Amino acid sequence: MIEMKRIFLLGIILLAVILRFWQLQDVPPSMTWDEVAWGYNAYSLGIDGRDEFGKFLPLTYLESFGDFKPPLYAYLSVIPVKLFGLNEFSTRFASAFFGSLAIIVVYYLTIEILKKSPFTTNVKSSSTIALLTSAILAISPWHIMLSRAAFEANVASFFIIFGVFTFLRSRSNTGWLFLSAISFVLSMYTFNTARIVSPILVVILFIVLRKHIFQNMLKSFFASLIGALIFLPLFFFLLTPQASLRYHEVNIFSDTSLVERANQMINNDNNAVWSKMIHNRRFVYTLEYLKHYFDNLSPQFLFIKGDGNPKFSIQDVGQLYIWEIPFIIVGILFLIRKKEGMWFLVPILILVGIIPAGIARETPHALRIESVLPAFQILSAYGLYYLVLKIKKKYFNVPLRALTVMALAFVIFGSLVYFIHNYLRHYSNEYSREWQYGYKEAIKYVEKEGGNYDKVYFTESLGRPYIYALFYGKVSPLEFRKSALIDREVLGFVHVRSFGKYKFMDTFPLNPGDNALYIDQTDNIPGGVHVLSEIKLLNGNSVLSVYTL
Numbered sequence: 438m439i440e441m442k443r444i445f446l447l448g449i450i451l452l453a454v455i456l457r458f459w460q461l462q463d464v465p466p467s468m469t470w471d472e473v474a475w476g477y478n479a480y481s482l483g484i485d486g487r488d489e490f491g492k493f494l495p496l497t498y499l500e501s502f503g504d505f506k507p508p509l510y511a512y513l514s515v516i517p518v519k520l521f522g523l524n525e526f527s528t529r530f531a532s533a534f535f536g537s538l539a540i541i542v543v544y545y546l547t548i549e550i551l552k553k554s555p556f557t558t559n560v561k562s563s564s565t566i567a568l569l570t571s572a573i574l575a576i577s578p579w580h581i582m583l584s585r586a587a588f589e590a591n592v593a594s595f596f597i598i599f600g601v602f603t604f605l606r607s608r609s610n611t612g613w614l615f616l617s618a619i620s621f622v623l624s625m626y627t628f629n630t631a632r633i634v635s636p637i638l639v640v641i642l643f644i645v646l647r648k649h650i651f652q653n654m655l656k657s658f659f660a661s662l663i664g665a666l667i668f669l670p671l672f673f674f675l676l677t678p679q680a681s682l683r684y685h686e687v688n689i690f691s692d693t694s695l696v697e698r699a700n701q702m703i704n705n706d707n708n709a710v711w712s713k714m715i716h717n718r719r720f721v722y723t724l725e726y727l728k729h730y731f732d733n734l735s736p737q738f739l740f741i742k743g744d745g746n747p748k749f750s751i752q753d754v755g756q757l758y759i760w761e762i763p764f765i766i767v768g769i770l771f772l773i774r775k776k777e778g779m780w781f782l783v784p785i786l787i788l789v790g791i792i793p794a795g796i797a798r799e800t801p802h803a804l805r806i807e808s809v810l811p812a813f814q815i816l817s818a819y820g821l822y823y824l825v826l827k828i829k830k831k832y833f834n835v836p837l838r839a840l841t842v843m844a845l846a847f848v849i850f851g852s853l854v855y856f857i858h859n860y861l862r863h864y865s866n867e868y869s870r871e872w873q874y875g876y877k878e879a880i881k882y883v884e885k886e887g888g889n890y891d892k893v894y895f896t897e898s899l900g901r902p903y904i905y906a907l908f909y910g911k912v913s914p915l916e917f918r919k920s921a922l923i924d925r926e927v928l929g930f931v932h933v934r935s936f937g938k939y940k941f942m943d944t945f946p947l948n949p950g951d952n953a954l955y956i957d958q959t960d961n962i963p964g965g966v967h968v969l970s971e972i973k974l975l976n977g978n979s980v981l982s983v984y985t986l
Contacts, residue, residue: 445568446544453540453575456857457533457584462526465586466865466975467874469748470901472587473908474501476528479514481914489907490931491918497626497674502901503930505679509626510589523911529587535595536584542599543811544571549605550815551778562822563777569818570811576853579756579803580810582749582860593628594807596620597635601786604642605779611653618664625671630793630805632675637789645779682929688796690722730795736762738801739813747868749803751859756803758852760845761817768820786812869975876905878972879956879981884910886969892953893938894945896981899958903933903941912937949986956983 468476474489478499481489488499488511498505510531517530547567574580583591600620607613621639624631643650650657674680698721732738740759743750750756757765772780790809794802825845876899883893883906895902907917921936934941945955947963955962959971959979972981 442564442568446541446571449568449572449575450537450540453571454537456575456581457536460861461529461533461585462524464861464865465748465872466869467872467877468525468528468587468908469873470502470904471506472525472528473904474499474506475510475514475587475589476518476523477904477908477914478508478511479518479528480523480908480911482511483515483519484914487914489904489914489917490923491914496670498679500931502904503682503926505682505929507589507626507628509623510587510592513592514587523908529585532587532589532591533584535592536580539580539595539598539811540571540575542595542602543574543814544568546598546602546605546811547571547815547818549602549778550780550782552605552608553778566815566818566822569821570814573761573814573817573821574810576849577757577810577814578743578751578754578856578860579749579807581856582751583804583807586748588804590628590630590804590807593624593631594810596624596627597631597638597808598811600624600635601638601642601782604639604646607653608646608649611656614653614656614660615663618660619667622664622667622671625668631808632671633793634789634808637792638786641785641789645782679929688798690796726795729797729800730791732800733791733794733802733806735801738803744801744803746799746803747864747871751856751864753859754852754856757813757817758849758856760848760852761813764817764820764824765813766820767824768816768818770820771823772816772819783812783815866975870978870980873899873905874974875899875972875980876902877909879983880906880909882970882972882983883954883956887938887954890952890954890985891938892940892951894940894942894953894955894957896945896957896961897941897943898961899980902956903936903939906936906939947986951986954983954985956981958982 478488478501481487482494487493488495488508490500492500495508497508499508499511513531513535514528517527521527521530544567547570548563551563551566580591597620600617603613603617603620607617621635624635738744738755739757740755740762742752743755769784772783787809790812791806794800794805797805825842879895887893895906906912917936922934924932924934926932932941945957954969955966959982962968962982962984966984966986968982968984970983971979972983973979
C-alpha cells in the first residue's frame with residue numbers, strides 16, 4: 438500500500454511538472470516588464486555580480502524601476518539564465534520549478550498537520566488526504582498560472598509552506614527548526630507580502646508549539662539566531678523610505694477620498710456627535726479594510742470568474758474549480774468535528790494569508806494571497822475523502838460507490854481539460870495585450886535593421902521599454918551602465934531616458950535630418966511617415982508601428 442501511494446505521488450509530481458513547464462516559453466504569450474527585469478538582473482548578476490544599475494551583490498533590494506524589489510528571485514534565476522540563455526524559459530524557470538516542488542512539500546505538510554502526535558499518525562487517512570491535496574494543487578488553475586510566469590510571489594509561497602512544514606516536522610526532530618527559520622526569512626527576501634505573513638505565522642507556530650520549543654531551548658535559540666542574522670540586513674532596509682514606497686502606492690490608507698467623503702457626511706449631519714462617531718476616519722478605514730479583506734473570499738473570485746486581472750485567471754474559471762465547493766464545505770465541517778492533529782492551522786493559513794491583501798486597493802488579488810493555497814486544497818481533499826471515499830455501505834452499495842467515484846473523476850478531469858485547453862489554445866490570443874506583447878517583436882526588428890540608423894526613438898506610452906531593449910538585445914550590463922541616461926525621482930522611481938542609440942520618450946522630436954527609426958503606438962503615428970513594419974497582437978489588432986520620416 439505504501440509503495441502504491443509513492444507511485445501515485447510520483448505520478449502527481451510528474452503531472453504537476455508537465456502542467457507548469459509545457460510550452461513555458463510561449464504561454465503566457467509574452468513577458469511583463471517585471472518578468473523581464475528579473476531575467477535581465479539575473480543575467481547581469483551572473484556576469485559581474487552587479488544588478489542592472491551596478492550595485493554589487495544587492496542583499497535587500499533591486500532598484501529596478503524604482504519599486505525596490507526583494508532580490509531573491511533574480512539570484513535564483515542566475516543559474517537557469519546561465520544554462521538556458523537569456524530568454525522566457527530561463528526567466529520563468531524558478532517559478533515553475535518551485536511551483537512543482539511545492540506539490541511535494543504540501544503532501545508532507547498535510548501529513549504533519551493531521552498527525553495525532555509528533556511520532557504517531559493515522560497513516561492511512563492522512564496519507565490519502567495528503568495525496569488528494571497534492572493532486573488538487575497540481576491541477577489548480579490558480580497555482581498553475583502563477584507558476585508559469587516569473588512571479589516572485591509563487592516562490593515566496595513555497596518558502597512559507599516549507600517553513601510551516603519544517604516547523605511542524607521539528608516536533609520529531611528539532612534539527613528541522615534551522616531549515617524553518619531560514620525558509621521563513623528567505624520568503625521575506627522574495628516577496629513583500631511575505632514580510633507580513635511569515636512573522637505572523639512564526640508567532641502563531643511558536644505559541645502552538647511553545648512546550649516543544651522550551652523543551653529544546655538550545656536548538657531553538659540557535660535556529661532563531663541564524664534566522665535573525667539572515668534577516669538583519671532586511672530589517673535595516675525596512676526602516677528606510679524606499680522600503681515603504683510600494684506600500685504607499687497600493688494601500689487603501691493613502692486614499693484621501695475616504696476621509697473627504699466621511700467629512701462630507703459629518704457636515705451633512707450638521708457635525709452631530711453621533712455622526713462624528715459613525716463617520717470617524719478610523720472606523721471608515723476599518724470598514725474599508727474589512728471590505729477589501731473579504732473581497733478575497735468572494736465566490737465570484739474563488740469559483741466563477743477568478744481574478745479580474747487576466748494575468749492571474751483565464752476569466753471563465755475561478756481561482757478554484759467550481760466542483761470544489763461542496764468538498765470545501767464538507768471539509769470545513771469534518772475538520773471542525775474530527776479535530777485531527779493541528780487542524781486549526783488550516784483556517785489560520787487562510788485568515789493570515791489574506792491580511793496583507795486587505796490593505797491593498799485592488800481586491801481581490803490572487804497574487805498577494807497565494808500563500809493561502811495549500812489550505813483550500815487541504816479542505817477540498819478532506820471533504821473529498823470523507824464525503825466520497827469513506828461513504829459507508831449502508832448508504833451506497835459497492836457498484837453505486839464505484840459509479841459515484843467514476844462520475845466525480847470525469848467531472849474533475851473534464852474541468853482540467855477545459856482549463857488547460859482554454860489556457861494553452863485561446864488565452865494568448867485573447868489577452869496578449871495584458872502581457873505587454875509586441876515589445877519583443879519590436880526589439881527584434883531593431884536588432885535586424887537598426888544598424889542602418891543612428892538613433893532609435895521608442896515610445897514609453899506602454900511602459901518601461903528600456904528593459905525589453907536590454908533583455909531581447911542581450912545588451913551587456915557594462916555597456917548599458919556606461920551609456921545610460923537615468924533619472925531618479927524624489928519618490929524613488931527610476932526612468933531610463935536613453936542608452937546606446939535608444940531614446941525613450943512619449944513625444945518624439947520629428948527632425949527630418951535625423952537618421953532615426955521610430956517605434957510608437959499605431960494610433961499615435963503622424964501622417965506622411967514611411968511605415969516599415971506594423972506589430973500586431975495575437976488577436977490581429979495592431980499595437981506598435983515602426984516608421985521613418
